[in-house]
Amino acid sequence: MLGVLLLAHGGPSSLEDVPAFLDRVRGGRPCPERLVDEVRERYRFIGGASPLPDITGRSARKLEEACKLPVHVGMLHWHPFLEDAISQMVLDGVSRALVICLVPHFSECSVGRYHRRTTLAADERGLAFDFIDSWHTLPPYVDGLADSIVASRKELRDEPGAQTHVIFCAHSLPKAALVAGDPYELQLWETADRVAARLGLPQEEWTVAYQSASGPGQDWLGPSVDELILELSERGTRQVVLCPFGFVADQVEILYDLDVVVKQKAGDLGVAVTRTPLLNDGSALIDSLALLVEQWRG
Structure with a gap:
């Protein structure tokens, strides 16, 4: 069965999650308490959590409806981690996936990192996949x-x-x-x-x-x-x-x-x-993602 995996950066679900989230972002390097406090205050100012995971989840549901394929969500630095998403895809019967990073422009140190993590996790779990490196001109x-x-x-x-x-x-x-x-x-x-x-x-x-x-x-x-x-x-x-x-x-x-x-x-x-407002889960984003899926399926 074919499936789609949407990847995003991730963000803390609460103010209490900020230290653990920063630990993930920094790859385990010690994070000064001053920095933890600064970042926590930023999230407090915008409502106490990142809206990114919920928006990505809504995008996945809309894309699923548009392309009639199962769509999963994986995050680089927070739950649901991309490794867990790939495990769930395999359990659900997906044998080949289109992986789309929700970052339109490629850089080896950004999207490339998603690609490397995906490759490692997919190889370990037996999932074949095709990765979209960039989609900046759709x-x-x-x-x-x-x-x-x-x-x-x-x-x-x-x-x-x-x-x-x-x-x-x-x-x-x-x-x-x-x-x-x-x-x-x-x-x-x-x-x-x-x-x-x-x-x-x-x-x-x-x-x-x-x-x-x-x-x-x-x-x-x-x-x-x-x-x-x-x-x-x-x-x-x-x-x-x-x-x-x-x-x-x-x-x-x-x-x-x-x-x-x-x-x-x-x-x-x-x-x-x-x-300008972000695309979020609006039609411009869903149409872009659906076009990528359509091109992939041929």
């Missing part, structure tokens, strides 16, 4: 991003002469972790270029930037969203649309890093910021 995904930007621009005040800039933002990665030929940056720009073309945005009205860098002493991909907004404010831009196209669903990097920290810093500079 028409439903690109169209969904474009539509979200159109809707968000309408939220900004229509002021004569006001300059508005669209920032496509994705998770930053340590430059040292990017192997030679890693396509992450190129794929980000490919997506942004397609969305901008769909909207008829001239090059000077949009930029790709990075967010949520963590870990001192490392050189991260830039410019950061903060740096770019500062630069734009100095050039007279007073309105910004943030499009976090590197993320599929709501999570702390969106609800806190962008909605709280970035918006506050931008406000201090006199820049109004609106953020």
Whole structure:
């Protein structure tokens, strides 16, 4: 029997889960209590838990209905772990699976990690699988991003002469972790270029930037969203649309890093910021995933 496995990062189910979640993310490396407290406060601010697992579960149920195949969910750093999901697939009679990581753009140190964990777990359990490395140019995904930007621009005040800039933002990665030929940056720009073309945005009205860098002493991909907004404010831009196209669903990097920290810093500079809604379990995402399944089945 064929089946589908959706993979996501995962997130704590409660504030009490934060230390164990961070232990998983850090691969068992000791986590300073200060960092645990900081991360716990971020989750407290967004409601006490990550919404990502529930959103991913809803996406799986909708995809299951759309493609008429069993769809399971596995997480990299929290329950249900991808290893447990693969075990359940085998018990349910799935012999071959399409594995889709809910990260559109490939990097060896991000999606590559999902692939390696999947390979190990699937080989141990006897599950054959095909892995989608990236899906950053799928028409439903690109169209969904474009539509979200159109809707968000309408939220900004229509002021004569006001300059508005669209920032496509994705998770930053340590430059040292990017192997030679890693396509992450190129794929980000490919997506942004397609969305901008769909909207008829001239090059000077949009930029790709990075967010949520963590870990001192490392050189991260830039410019950061903060740096770019500062630069734009100095050039007279007073309105910004943030499009976090590197993320599929709501999570702390969106609800806190962008909605709280970035918006506050931008406000201090006199820049109004609106953020596009994430695809979450909406039709643009489900249509994208269903298209991947359709192509896989031939």
